[in-house]
Amino acid sequence: MEASDPVNSKLSRRRFIKGVIASGAAATSTGLWYSANGQTRPAGAVERMIRINVNGQLRNVDVAPQETLASTLRYKLGLTGTKLGCNRGECGACTVLVDDIPTYACSVLTHSMKSKSIETVEGLEAPNGDLHPVQQAFVEELSPQCGYCTPGQIMAAVGLLRTNSNPTREEARQGLAGNLCRCGSYDSYLDGVMRAAQIG
Amino acid sequence: MAYMHIGKDFVPPDVPGKVTGKIKYAEDYTREGMVYARLLTSPLPHARVVNIDATEALAMEGVFGILTADDVYPDGESNSTGLKILTNQPTILGEPILALAAIDEKTAETAIGKISVTFERLPFVLDPLDSLAEGGSDAYDGGNTFVFREGFKSEKWTQDQVASFRAGNEPTAEPQQTVAYGDLEAAFGESAYIYESTFTTAGYPHQSMEPRSAMAYWEDGKLYLHGTSQSLTGLANDMAGIVGVPKEDFVFINVATGGGFGQRARANSIPSMAIPAKLSQKINRPVMMRITREEEFTIGGARQGFQGWVKVGFKADGTMAGCDLYIVSDNGGKGGGADAYSAADCISVLYQTDAVRFRGTSIGSNTGHRGAQRGPGQNQIAPIISPILDKAADELGIDRLELRKLNAAQTGDVGGPRRIPFTSAYMPEALTMAADRFNWADRQSRRRQRNGSKVIGLGIGQGYHNAGRSGMDGIVMMGVDGRLRIHNGVGNLGTYSYASTSRAAAEALKMPWESCDVINGRTDNNLPITSPQDGSNSTFTNTRTMWGAAQDMLAKMKEIAATDLGGEAADYDVSDERVHQIADATVGMTYAQVAQRAMELGGKYTGEAELPEELHEFTAISVSRLAGSGFMGVFHDSNHEGNPPGFTVTCTEIELDTETGKYEILDMISIGECGTVLHPQGLKNQLVGGAVWGIGLSGYERHLYDPQNGLPASTGYWQSKVPTYLDTPSKIQTGWVDLPDPENPVGVRGIGEPAMGAVSAALTAAISDALDGHIFNAAPITADMIINHVAGVDSEAVPLAQNNFRG
CATH class of the missing domain: 1.10.150.120 ([2Fe-2S]-binding domain)
Incomplete structure (x- = not known):
């Protein structure tokens, strides 16, 4: 088996992403996804304390500029009923209602939710435990x-x-x-x- | 037989959690001090790691450490196929090279960007036939195939042999494996109609909805691993070995699994769960490793593709006389399974063929990890063989249904190259039921009816998978409250078999379901060993163990009652949560009282003595922990006789538009033949779910790779492409034969895999029917293939192409 020139992983990772895009696949959203999930405020990033209405409750939450609603719900508000199957708007597992409209929570930014009403699966059950x-x-x-x-x-x-x-x-x-x-x-x-x- | 629970619907205990979002999958857990792992994966389809320099990354604030292949395999990686935890010898683009743990995922990603890995680029190959051809690249270091006990080898055909195969001729090269029975030459000699052609079926990813994320931590010397699995104890038993932790110190937590379909059945198909386990051990912190959709594509597995040749002969009366099958199967980047042999086995079983020869060669490609996927082998061949049966029926002037009935498996028949008798088989009944409910005979007048560019096609198909095992264990416990605690090691992947098989125990003890608790979800709940949940075996296998454990408890109840109340054990029966004399039901004890007496007596009644000698090590650990804590029934299921088959029959009507190549499925019915029905709603779900998978196999799903760089282009749902609501009928009729299997105490057998094969067979037959019997010899049959055929452009750019567009 013939060996070829050594390959630098950093260069080829970039090439890989470019190649995937060029070959017709959807662009990976990995960067967005992981930057949105930081557990501490990343250096250089600016978070903003905003208030959003989730399941009828006003919730104060620190949100990074590029943070998706799915990330906020799952990792900052603990509402893990909203699932991430693809994190790129394909599967619908993260569907929530935004002002009654089914919306992919992986594909909207939390900052755009400030004047909206968000409902997740956790908000459907009645206080007495009756199912929707x-x-x-x-x-x-x-x-x-x-x-x-x-x-x-x-x-x-x-x-x-x-x-x-x-x-x-x-x-x-x-x-x-x-x-x-x-x-x-x-x-x-x-x-x-x-x-x-x-x-x- | 009138059952209390068998054949009745119920609400499985996990369903409310699924509709409220409260049930937890692996990624939903957190742990104090938890840090996050990210993967550095191979940017090349075939390479060797020359050097890793992580100095800069490890110096970053918030970075806790890395894990490499050298850490997990200090004695070097084994020289074999199969997914590794991490590797220095990637044979798949995207294969994990190292993992890094950091305070958050952004920091981890940033740090990974600072790691310099030097790869030696190696030649890669995407199509097994390209690798087989002299001068072609090999997918693995040391060859393009792995031979058991011999190691890697480089299998080569001459360029002419490959070209001849691609041109549609029988392969002339010596296969790696040959299995045969019957006189094939004589069979073809007495055949009135013979069909012969090459064919191809595509590989494609499993695409389970839940990515295989995992979280691990160590506490008091024990490893706690939150993972995903379709086989709770079957997988945990082997996962302990992969991680390198004693079974008694390993706690696997897996309450719910977001889909498996074969690739989460066994530990060696999901070794990535060992990454957070070993990283956590190294850095002494809980580690969460979230897996992305792209990563799931790479390490999540895929179906083997086939490049094959088939010759089938039929006697004048329609009997399938002989089948000669040669398959080159795509083993992908990490080795594959025995799909090709199973394809031949399936033909033999379903059509009771007089003579069968199977020849097979498995060749690697630098594409996804291949392994078991719903009906591995049986379902790839289903859409290939069904249109051939229709062609034979038309040529011989026999109704397509009648031809299938003529060849159908029945109780007393044998099947497969090993000629194993069925435990029972009712395929003629299934065919009749499907045809009657579908009005098959009346619909024949609509066959190939045209309306503008649209044309009606009718198809009928059959599916098969062997559906039952033995050799597993069962445990039931009863406390002094009289409740029955059914310890069930079956995974929760959505079939509800963890709960439905538990009902066999409730049935044996005539126990109201409300008085039962299914103990499941984590191995420190002290669960018995189960078979890996693949091969549609859970229903048959685990009702046997559950029933057996309950029977052990029942016998002990009668012994206790006889000791305390007089008479012999045989003088007692149970009802209404009491054990009582048959002659005088007022003389008896409540279950709670019996359990109290069992606790007082101890010994064999509480699992402290006289245990079955054959108990599996995993079960023995659980039993030892439960011993003395309650009234115990325990059982080892030694073996069963024969092959318990799962059968299905599907009829469908489609309207195919010859201008667009698209078709609408107007009607579809799937009938299950799986012994006594255990759980009607669960069976219906398997039938309709299998139907969607069959539609995907016949019409849509496939791997696509960039041939220049080996880049995967079908990592997502829409490229691969998983059927949607709009690709499937809004209503799929279902039904079942519901006749008992004598090798199972409650008469049941499995169904999950054949549910897919029958639909794929019927749909492909319907497409062929709508196109005047044209056979594509391929799965999937895409819209562009149909348009090309209608336009008279049947030539392919690369015949038998694998992992790329066929035309």
Whole structure:
């Protein structure tokens, strides 16, 4: 086996990223992702204390300029129900409601949320422990399989039902189309949405 | 048989946590003092690490240390295939070289940027046939294939042999493996119709939704590892060895797993979890290692692709007389599995072929790590073989359904090159049920019906996987409160089998489900060993162990009752959480009272004596910790006879648009033949989930690599491409045969993998049907392939291309 010239890893890492972009793959968001997850304020970065409305509560939080809502929810507010499957706007596992609109939390900056109302899966359950109709329906239909995409599916379904309380199955299919399920539980999720519409 | 729990729906205990977001996956945990690990990965598809200089990084504030291959393999890396924890000999672009721990991930990333790694660039190869050709590059140091007990070898064909294969001819090179039964020459001699062609199936990543993040810490000499796994104790048992910690000092915590599909079944397919474990040990801090989607693509595994040749002969009556199969399987960058052999086994089982010859050669490529993925082998061959059956049926003037019924496996038949008898088999019943519920006969008038550019295609397909093992253990405990604690080591990957198999114990003791607790989630809950949860085996395997443990407890209950209340143990039965005399039900004891007596008696009743000698070491540790703490039932399941099959049948109707190459699945039904139904909702989920996977296999999913630099171009969901709501029918009908298997105490067998194969077979057959019987000999069949065919452009840029576009 022939050896070639030594390769410097730092140079080739840059080449790698460029190559991935050039080859048609989505640009990696790794830089954003990790810079947003700093546990201490990184040198040179400026965080701003802002107030955001999450599940009806005003929360004060230090937010870096480039921090995504998903990072804030998971790593600063401890709301780990919001999942990160891809962190690049493909899978929908991080779907939350922003002013009732299903939104990929990995793809919006927390700084843009200052005047918005954010709802996560943790905010659906009633104080007395009663499940939201969508949650209840998903239990009854055994909609989840592995469950990792389930919070995102639920938030997309809640968003759909707020704008269309009695959807057809096809409308539900279109409404949840931004959420992937690798287990392939689409049929059972749609059964859940239709049952939730009946429960009201 | 009337069951109390078997065949009934229930709410598995983890479901509320899944809908509220409260259930925790590995990355959701934190630990005081936790620091963060990031990976430096190979920027090259094949290289050797010459030097690592981390001086500048280690001097940074907030950096705690690095872990290299030299740390984890002080005696050097083993000279074998298989994923390593870290490596100095990367054969995949993106393979982890070292890990660095820092106060936060940004600091870790910054520090990694300051590490200088000098690589020696080595030649790489993406297509196994390019490697096989004389002069082609080898994927590994020392060759392009790994032979058991012999090591790495460089397998080469002549350029002409490779070119002839790519041109569509039977390979002439000597294969690495040949397995055969029956008289193949005679079979083809008596065949009225013979089909022969090369074919290819694509490799593609598992893409589990949860990246394989892990967090570890050490406390009082014990390692606590929060990880992801589809086999809780089956994986933990081996993971202890990979990390290098005694089993009794290893606590694996895995309450929920965000998908597995084969690549989280065994410890050697997910050695990356050892990185935070070893790094934590080195720096004496809890370490969280979050894995990105891109990293998950690289180390998360992929299906083996096939480059094959098949020849199938049918007698005039439609009997499949012979099948000759030659497969070059893509072992990727770290070695693969036995998918190709399983493909031949599947044909033999499903079609009861008189004679089969399998020839196989496994060749590496510098692409993703290959390993078991849902129906490894059985499901790759399903979409290849099904259109061939249809072609034969049409040529011989036999209905496609009837041809399948004619060849269907039944109880008393044998299957596979090893000619193993089935524990039971009801494929004719499954075919009939699917056809009847789909109105297969009536729909034939719609076959190839045209409406403008759109045309109707009908397809029927079958799936198979062997679906059951033995040799595992079961533990049940009862406290003085009379509650049944079912210790179940099955992983929680979304099949709910950890809970549904537990119901076999409740069934044996006629215990209300509300009085049962499933003990699971972490190994310090003292769990029994289970089989790795692959091969659709959990349902069959673990109902046997759960039932057995409960039967042990039942026998002990009757002994205690007879001792205290008189008579023989055989004079007693159980009902309503009491053990009582059969002749006079008023004479008896509550379960709580029996458990209290068991505690007083001790010995074998509390796991302190007379244990099964064959208990696995892992189970023995759990039993020793539980001993004396409650009334115990414990069981070792020695063996079973025969092959418990999982079968499925799918019928589908599609409308294919010849202008766009796209198709709409108008209707689909999948029928499971998996013995007695254990958990209807769970079975339905496996059938519809398998259907989505089958749609992906037939139409969408594939690896794509840049041939110039070896860069992966399908790291994400949309490139690889995982089916969405809009690629799948909004409703998939399901059903099941529901006939008991005699080798299982509650009659059940597994289903997860064949659920995919039948759909892929049916869908590919339907596409072929819509195109007047054209056979693509490929999976996936993409829209551009369909358009090219309709346009009369069937030629491929590189025939049988692997890890790239086919056309």
